[in-house]
Amino acid sequence: xxxxxxxxxxxxxxxxxxxxxxxxxxxxxxxxxxxxxxxxxxxxxxxxxxxxxxxxxxxxxxxxxx
Numbered sequence: 001x002x003x004x005x006x007x008x009x010x011x012x013x014x015x016x017x018x019x020x021x022x023x024x025x026x027x028x029x030x031x032x033x034x035x036x037x038x039x040x041x042x043x044x045x046x047x048x049x050x051x052x053x054x055x056x057x058x059x060x061x062x063x064x065x066x
Contacts, residue, residue, distance in 0.1 A: 012041065012049035021059060 041050040
């Protein structure tokens with residue numbers, strides 16, 4: 001009997017959700033994506049989405065740098 005490994009899809013966040021985490025304006029999050037500080041995925045409609053794991057890693061790095 002074979003068991004299939006089912007992985008959950010990675011959680012994607014909107015610019016507003018990322019902005020709330022960092023306590024910045026959503027436009028700032030978009031700027032970060034444009035300069036490469038944070039990578040984004042584009043939806044079929046052209047909207048940016050951010051990987052939750054990457055956002056939390058960036059937050060942890062920012063907090064360590066304090």
